[in-house]
Amino acid sequence: MATPRNDVLQSVFITGLKNVHGVEHQALALIDRxxxxxxxxxxxxxxxRKHxxxxxxxxxxVEEILDGFGESRSLLKDAALTLSGNLAAIAHVFAPDEILKNSFANFAFENFEAASYNSLIALADAGxxxxATPLLRTSLGEEQAMAAWLDEHNAALTLQYVERRAAGETASH
Ligand SMILES: [Fe+2]
Structure with missing residues (x-):
């Protein structure tokens, strides 16, 4: 039976799905850049490339879950295109330590995505x-694994960057 609480749960869930859909499109753009x-x-x-x-x-x-709620794809495209540009600023093409800044930003981004999926799982359970839950859990696991990989490689990457600079090689990217 539809109750005000259930209506709110579903509305927040669908909005969250649309948001994460936009975030994932932004992720593709950032990876490509x-x-x-x-x-x-x-x-x-x-x-x-793997991620x-x-x-x-x-x-x-995400689209499969939204389809189950009868949400139209045309609205999703809008959401993807109207994303705020602030995340795009994490491209650090002109920084001498571009590789490190991008790595830190990727770590932040993956954790943002993981938090989004965790929130959606809570909504799916409560609502x-x-x-939706197994699909969201699969994506959550991938984001957490990517974040963990970035974290584990942070120290070695930093030293690799130093070695390249010390050898007079291109180190930024
Ligand atoms: Fe990701």
């Missing part, structure tokens, strides 16, 4: 939208 300008850190490039594939699947999962 970095891959276009990344030559000396093949391990990072490889990881970004790009995961990100595309995450978008499909009885049980079909």
């Amino acid at each position: 970095q891959l276009n300008h990344l030559t000396n850190y093949p391990e990072v490039a490889d990881k970004l 790009r594939v995961e990100t595309e699947q995450q978008i499909v999962r 009885g939208f049980g079909k």
Whole structure:
């Protein structure tokens, strides 16, 4: 039975799905921007390429859940296109330590995504939208794994950057 609380739960859930859909599109753009300008850190490039594939699947999962609520795709495109540009500022193409700044920003971004999925899982559980939960959990796991990888490689990447600079090699990207 529809109650005011259930209506609010569903509304917040659907808004959250649309938001994360936009965030994932922004993630694709950020990954592409970095891959276009990344030559000396093949391990990072490889990881970004793999996570790009995961990100595309995450978008499909969100669309599948939204389809179940009869939400139209045309509105989603709008949401993706009207994203605020502030996240785009985390492209650090002109910084001498671009590789490090991007790595820190990626870590922040992956944690933002993980928090979004955690929030959606709580809404799905509370609202009885049980079909969504396994899809959201899969995406959450991918975001957490990516964040963990970035965290684990932060120290080594920093030292790699120092070695390249000390050797007079291109170190920024
Ligand atoms: Fe991600």
